[in-house]
Structure formats: C-alpha cells, structure tokens
Amino acid sequence: MAxxxxxxIGGGTSRAMTAGLTGKSFDVxxxxxxxxxxxxxxxxxxxxxVLIVDLLATSWPLWTDRPGxxxxxxxxxxxxxSAGVWQGIKGTLMLCLVVMVVAFPLGVACAVYLEEYxxxxxxxxxxxxxxxxxxxxxxxxYGLLGLAIFVNxxxxxxxxxxxxxxxxxxxxxxxPIVVITTSEAxxxxxxxxxxxxxxVGATQWEVVKDHxxxxxxxxxxxxxxxxxxxxxxxxxxxxxxxxATGLLRTGNQSFVEQLTGPFTAMPVVIFSYARQPDDAxxxxxxxxxxxxxxxxxxxNALAIWLRNRYDRKW
Amino acid sequence: xxxxxxxxxxxxxxxxxSDSGLQTIASSERTEVDTDTPPFVFETIDLNVYxxxxxxxxxxxxxxxxxxxxxxIGPSGCxxxxxLRCFDRMNDLIETARVDGRVLYHGLDLYGxxxxxxxxxRRVGMVFQxxxxxxxxxxxxxxxGPRISGMAKKKAxxxxxxxxxxxxxxxxxxxxxxxxSSALGMSGGQxxxxxxxxxxxxxxxxxxxxxxxxxxxxxxxxxxxELMKEIKDExxxxxxxxxxxxxxxxxxxxxxxxxxxxxxxxxRTGILVEADxxxxxxxxxxxxxxxxxxxxxxx
Ligand SMILES: Nc1ncnc2c1ncn2[C@@H]1O[C@H](COP(=O)(O)OP(=O)(O)OP(=O)(O)O)[C@@H](O)[C@H]1O
Ligand SMILES: [Mg+2]
Numbered sequence: 266m267a268x269x270x271x272x273x274i275g276g277g278t279s280r281a282m283t284a285g286l287t288g289k290s291f292d293v294x295x296x297x298x299x300x301x302x303x304x305x306x307x308x309x310x311x312x313x314x315v316l317i318v319d320l321l322a323t324s325w326p327l328w329t330d331r332p333g334x335x336x337x338x339x340x341x342x343x344x345x346x347s348a349g350v351w352q353g354i355k356g357t358l359m360l361c362l363v364v365m366v367v368a369f370p371l372g373v374a375c376a377v378y379l380e381e382y383x384x385x386x387x388x389x390x391x392x393x394x395x396x397x398x399x400x401x402x403x404x405x406x407y408g409l410l411g412l413a414i415f416v417n418x419x420x421x422x423x424x425x426x427x428x429x430x431x432x433x434x435x436x437x438x439x440x441p442i443v444v445i446t447t448s449e450a451x452x453x454x455x456x457x458x459x460x461x462x463x464x465v466g467a468t469q470w471e472v473v474k475d476h477x478x479x480x481x482x483x484x485x486x487x488x489x490x491x492x493x494x495x496x497x498x499x500x501x502x503x504x505x506x507x508x509a510t511g512l513l514r515t516g517n518q519s520f521v522e523q524l525t526g527p528f529t530a531m532p533v534v535i536f537s538y539a540r541q542p543d544d545a546x547x548x549x550x551x552x553x554x555x556x557x558x559x560x561x562x563x564x565n566a567l568a569i570w571l572r573n574r575y576d577r578k579w
Numbered sequence: 580x581x582x583x584x585x586x587x588x589x590x591x592x593x594x595x596x597s598d599s600g601l602q603t604i605a606s607s608e609r610t611e612v613d614t615d616t617p618p619f620v621f622e623t624i625d626l627n628v629y630x631x632x633x634x635x636x637x638x639x640x641x642x643x644x645x646x647x648x649x650x651x652i653g654p655s656g657c658x659x660x661x662x663l664r665c666f667d668r669m670n671d672l673i674e675t676a677r678v679d680g681r682v683l684y685h686g687l688d689l690y691g692x693x694x695x696x697x698x699x700x701r702r703v704g705m706v707f708q709x710x711x712x713x714x715x716x717x718x719x720x721x722x723x724g725p726r727i728s729g730m731a732k733k734k735a736x737x738x739x740x741x742x743x744x745x746x747x748x749x750x751x752x753x754x755x756x757x758x759x760s761s762a763l764g765m766s767g768g769q770x771x772x773x774x775x776x777x778x779x780x781x782x783x784x785x786x787x788x789x790x791x792x793x794x795x796x797x798x799x800x801x802x803x804x805e806l807m808k809e810i811k812d813e814x815x816x817x818x819x820x821x822x823x824x825x826x827x828x829x830x831x832x833x834x835x836x837x838x839x840x841x842x843x844x845x846x847r848t849g850i851l852v853e854a855d856x857x858x859x860x861x862x863x864x865x866x867x868x869x870x871x872x873x874x875x876x877x878x
Contacts, residue, residue: 385674456672457711461774463672465724465781466701475723476713 317558324552335552340509340529340537345545350553353534356428356508357497357560359523360530363432364439364496369489371436372443379444380451381473393448400441407438408505416506424525426507431528434506435499439492446488450481483575490568494561500532508533531557619683620645620785620815621666626680628661628670635661636849638680641834643785648807648816650826650857653836653872658849659819660708662836663787665689666817667703668696701728704778706788708819710770712762712777717754720762720773721745724781740780747810748776749802768799775806779814786810788818792825804829823873826857833860835869 321328327335338349375396383389411434415423423430454477462472478485509529535557538550621643628635636658643649643666651659661670668689670676682689689699701724713720721744722737724730731737741758745751750772754765762773771791778786788807792800807816807829820826826833834854838847853866864870 455711457707457709458713460669460672460705460707461711461713461777462723463669463697463700464667464705464707465777466697466728467723468697468727471727475727480714 320551320554320558323550324548324555327548327552335549336556340534345541345543345549348538348546348549350531350534350556352529353531353553354556354560355523356528356530356533357557359428359528360432360435360503361493361497363429363524364436364493365489367433367436368440368443368492372440372489373447373485375440375444376447376451377473377478380448381469381477396441396444400445404438404499405501405505407434408502410434410437411502411506426527427525428528429524431503431506431508431530434502435496438499438502439496442492442495443489446492447481447485450484450488451477453484454480483572486575487568487572490564490571494564494568497530497564498532498557498561500530500536503530504533504536531560618645618685619643620685621817622683623662623665624681624683626662626665626678626682628658628665629675629677629679630673631675634846634848636836636851637839639849639851641851641854643815643817644832645815646811646813647831648811648818648829650830650833651817651819651836652821652823652826652833653849653852654838655821656847656849657836657838659836660789661849662851663789663817663819666785666787667700667705669700669705671696701781702783703785703787704781704783706771706774706778706786706791708790708793710767710774710794712765712770712773714761714763716759717762717765717773718758721777721780724777728781730781744776744780747779747806748772749806750776768795771795772799772803772806775803779810783814785815785817788816790819790821793821800825823861823875827861830857833857835860835864835866835872837868837872 334347335349336354337351338347340348340350340352379389379392379396411430415430415433416425420430423433458476458480459472462476467475507527509527531553535550535553538546538553619642621641623639623641626639626641627637639658639662641662651663653659664670665678665682666684666689670678678690684699684703687694713723715723718738718741721741722731725737725740726732731740742751742755745754750769753769754773762770765773771794775786775788775791792803795803804825807818810816818826818830832854833856835852836849837852839850840847852868853860853864855865860869861873864873
C-alpha cells in the first residue's frame with residue numbers, strides 16, 4: 266500500500282503536503298459576521314449599563330447622605346427628605362414568599378401530571394396550549410382577576426387588600442411560567458433513564474420521584490427563581506389588588522397580622538415616588554429603583570448559582 | 580429441541596392466571612411433541628405491533644423456552660427490538676405503540692386486562708442497547724431495584740445483593756473500591772455490565788437483552804457472553820444481536836426476522852421467517868432468506 270505515509274503519495278515532498286496549513290489567511294466574511302455579532306451584543310449591554318449608571322448617578326446624593334435611613338425608613342408621600350423603602354422591601358419579600366409557597370408546588374404538580382401521567386392525551390395537549398396562552402396574558406389582567414377573586418370573592422379568607430391577596434395574584438401570574446419551565450426540565454430528562462427505572466420494576470410514581478424529579482431539579486429550581494424575580498418586579502397587578510401608595514402605618518404586628526394587613530411593594534413604591542410633583546423625589550425614585558434592581562439581580566444570581574451547583578450530566 | 584418451528588396454538592383459558600398454568604400447558608404440549616421439550620416461558624400468538632398506523636411487525640408466532648438463550652437476529656428495522664419490548668411491556672411507554680395478538684408468559688396473557696405491568700417488569704428484566712445507568716452511585720444503581728421491590732431494606736442486606744450482582748456481572752473486582760462514586764464515571768463497557776448487574780439484582784425470571792454488546796470491545800463482549808452462559812441455568816435469556824457469530828456462539832435457539840416490503844404501499848413490515856435450534860439455523864435453515872442472511876448473501 267502506498268498510503269503508509271503522506272509524503273510518499275505521488276512522490277511529493279512533505280513540504281508540498283503541508284503547504285498552506287500554517288500560513289495565516291484572512292477570512293473576511295466570517296470576521297465581519299463576528300464583528301456584527303459583537304456590536305449587537307455591545308449595544309444591548311450598553312443600554313443596561315446606561316440605565317444602571319443613570320440610576321446610580323441620580324440617586325448618588327441620597328446614597329452618600331442617608332443610605333441606612335433610606336433603606337430602613339418608611340414610605341412617606343409628603344417629605345422626600347425622610348422617605349424610606351423598608352416597607353417596600355419587606356412587602357416584596359413577603360409577596361415572594363407567598364408566590365413561592367403557592368406557585369412552586371402547584372406548578373410542579375401540574376407539570377408532572379401533564380408530562381409524566383397524561384403526556385400523550387388530548388387533554389394534556391389542550392392544557393399545554395392553554396398554559397402557553399396564559400403565560401402571555403398581560404399582567405394587568407391578572408390584577409383584575411386578583412381583584413375579583415382574591416380581594417372580593419374570597420376576601421373573607423384573604424382579608425381583602427392584603428399581602429396574601431397580592432401574593433396569590435402574583436402566584437397566578439407566574440404559575441404558567443413555572444408550569445412551562447418545569448415541563449421543559451422534565452422533558453429534558455433522557456428517556457433511557459425512565460426506561461431503566463421502569464425496567465427494574467418501578468411504578469410511575471417511583472420513576473418520577475426517584476429519577477425524573479431529581480434529574481430535572483436544577484432546571485425546575487432555576488425556572489422557579491426566575492419567575493420569582495418576575496413577580497418581584499410587577500407593579501400593575503398589585504396596584505389593582507390594592508397595594509398602598511401613600512403613607513402606610515405598620516406597628517409591631519405578628520407575621521400573620523402582616524400577611525393579612527395592608528401592604529406595599531418595591532415597584533409600587535417606585536411608582537408612587539415617581540408620581541410626586543416635588544423634584545426632591547427624583548433622587549428617591551432612582552434610589553428605590555436601584556434597590557429593586559439589586560433584589561432582582563440577586564435572585565437571578567441565585568438561579569445561576571443553583572443551576573451550577575446542581576447541574577447534572579448524563 | 581427438535582420441534583419443527585410450527586406455531587403452538589394451545590390456548591387454555593381455564594389455566595390462564597392460575598399457578599398451575601405452567602404445568603398444564605407443558606403437559607398438554609407433551610402429548611404432541613417430545614417429552615423433553617422445555618416448557619415455554621414466552622409464547623406469542625399472532626403478535627402484531629403498530630406505531631400509530633404503521634405496522635412494525637406482523638403475525639409473529641414465537642416461543643421462548645425456559646433456561647435457554649434465544650437469539651433474535653435479522654436486518655435493521657425488522658422489529659427485533661419491538662418484539663423484545665413486548666415481553667416486558669416496555670412498549671407501554673411509547674404512546675403511539677399498540678400491541679395486537681397475545682403474548683403468553685408461562686401461559687398468562689401479558690396484555691390481559693388485569694395484568695400489572697410493574698409486576699411484569701420486576702420478573703422480566705431488561706438490558707438496553709445503550710448503557711443507561713442512573714446518574715447515581717454504583718451502589719445505588721444496583722440497590723435501587725431491590726429497595727423498591729422490598730427485597731431488602733437494610734443497608735447490610737442491600738450490600739449483599741449488590742456484591743452478588745456485581746460478581747455475577749464480572750464487575751466486582753473493578754469497582755469494589757468505588758461503590759459510592761458515580762456510575763457515570765465508568766467506561767462504556769463497565770456501564771453495560773453495571774446495567775446487567777442492575778437487571779439481575781432484582782432476581783428476575785427472564786433477562787431481555789437488546790444488543791448488549793454493540794458498544795463493547797471484544798474483551799468485554801467475551802465477558803458478557805460467558806456471563807450469559809453462566810447464568811442461563813437460573814434465568815431465561817432473550818438476546819437481540821447483529822453479530823451472527825455471537826448468536827451462533829451463545830444461543831440455543833435462533834429466530835430470524837426479516838422485512839417484507841409491500842409492492843403497492845411500499846410499507847415495510849417485520850416478519851418472523853423462522854425459529855429453530857441455532858445449529859440448524861446456521862447450517863441447514865428451512866428458508867432461503869435465512870440462509871442468504873446468515874451466510875452474508877442477501878439482496
Ligand atoms: N417509537 C417508535 N415510533 C415509531 N416507529 C417506530 C418506533 N420504534 C420503532 N419504530 C419502527 O418500527 C420498525 C421496527 O423497529 P425496531 O426498533 O423494532 O427494529 P430493530 O429490528 O430492532 O432494528 P435495529 O436492528 O436497527 O435495532 C422500524 O421501522 C422503526 O422505524
Ligand atoms: Mg433494535
């Protein structure tokens with residue numbers, strides 16, 4: 266066989282065989298595509314950067330002047346110099362807690378049923394389409410739903426215009442997102458893992474709880490935390506449900522009393538500060554936006570950390 | 580086995596589901612064929628499997644005898660995996676799949692109305708074409724089956740089962756020091772033997788193997804073939820293989836499947852051409868198609 270070494274083919278020298286392999290050639294087209302991609306990326310990063318820099322610059326006097334006071338002070342519609350966002354932070358965290366407790370188990374259960382128990386059925390297909398539609402419903406509509414159901418219809422249970430009712434409204438808002446992200450995480454679990462488990466005599470429930478859910482956990486957790494971040498940023502629905510925009514009195518209530526008492530949240534605080542005619546409130550508005558942004562970014566960071574922490578290979 | 584490969588059509592409704600079903604079928608068989616004919620573990624009667632509207636296999640009448648190795652051979656797409664997956668109701672997991680006809684397991688219709696598929700899979704283990712260990716530790720991979728079936732609850736009892744299964748699968752010496760490390764860190768051949776160990780850990784009656792050696796090197800292949808011969812006294816084995824030498828080396832009986840192409844509709848349907856003692860299939864098969872296939876002259 267003449268194929269034993271490249272140099273022997275056709276009697277050519279080894280230099281002839283390797284010619285052109287080492288020289289740098291310039292591929293104009295792919296360089297241009299690459300440059301265009303980098304530009305678009307830079308443009309979108311720039312927008313974010315400008316936003317953050319602007320917010321920080323506007324609120325800078327406040328942060329240097331009275332950072333602790335602003336973070337721990339209470340909502341004040343009259344005096345920009347003494348306004349604080351503590352009630353907004355607390356309200357947002359409590360809303361997130363309600364969303365977490367309600368939407369997470371419900372959404373995961375729905376997704377497990379749709380994907381694992383009835384995946385091929387007409388009912389499941391129909392439901393899946395509708396869940397996608399629900400995820401696209403504008404948040405203000407969820408606000409109306411919350412007002413009609415959680416505030417009025419079952420007001421006796423939720424206490425009316427309360428954190429609880431607001432949390433339930435936001436839970437309804439993110440439920441479709443939790444269902445969709447969980448479904449995707451479940452569907453990404455390779456079929457052979459299921460077959461292996463069924464093959465040793467596992468029941469449907471054992472397959473789900475011992476194999477499918479653990480394998481899908483990183484995806485489910487990430488999706489849930491991201492949907493929490495979405496809930497934390499919503500203003501319209503909780504405004505409709507009745508978050509306080511003005512002065513809010515809170516004393517030393519117990520947790521349950523707070524849950525069923527009047528409330529506010531960070532997006533609503535920003536909204537009410539922004540509406541103030543007094544120019545002194547510009548600083549406070551920007552500072553409150555920084556706080557909300559920090560909260561949301563923190564949640565996203567948590568999601569990324571969870572994904573990396575529990576990422577599985579198969 | 581000297582029976583002529585003709586389908587057995589004894590269906591005794593009275594014995595189906597009873598404990599004595601095995602004996603009854605075996606003894607009625609005795610009146611027709613040799614007395615030393617082993618009792619059948621599986622028997623398919625006019626088995627048709629559809630994926631949606633597509634018929635994958637047609638009218639398969641196949642028997643699998645106890646403590647024998649039965650090999651299913653044939654060209655790609657002829658329905659070997661499809662038939663194999665009927666034996667442990669794995670096709671239930673495919674939404675579009677529909678099984679028509681009967682699959683008897685020791686005389687009991689596996690697709691009968693009150694047969695529990697989970698129970699079936701506990702007794703009929705399966706090793707898949709691609710190794711599919713759970714993303715868990717080596718120990719947990721094997722202990723999982725015994726744990727859920729209630730064979731053993733205590734860690735010490737499970738450890739005994741794990742060691743026994745790994746020894747049977749010729750894997751113990753390689754992994755005994757790293758039982759708690761992830762099964763995904765093993766080589767492909769080790770993973771496949773782990774899957775075999777996992778299947779035999781629940782002490783099944785039958786072992787179904789779908790091309791278990793297709794991703795293995797010759798050494799691991801030899802190990803698995805030796806393993807099959809060793810354990811066939813305890814288990815009944817059905818193996819799908821593309822490797823003609825392997826079928827000839829390990830199996831007692833061989834079933835040859837082929838694809839039948841419909842002239843008009845161009846539909847490709849799998850059929851069972853013949854099933855017989857392995858020596859006979861490889862020396863003097865009854866059907867031309869079998870001879871062409873096993874000697875490598877087809878088309
Ligand atoms: N899940 C499925 N959905 C639809 N069609 C399928 C499915 N699984 C198998 N088939 C079809 O059924 C026929 C038989 O497939 P099967 O996998 O049983 O063949 P096989 O003999 O095992 O082939 P191979 O040797 O390549 O593994 C093929 O035509 C295949 O395309
Ligand atoms: Mg196959």
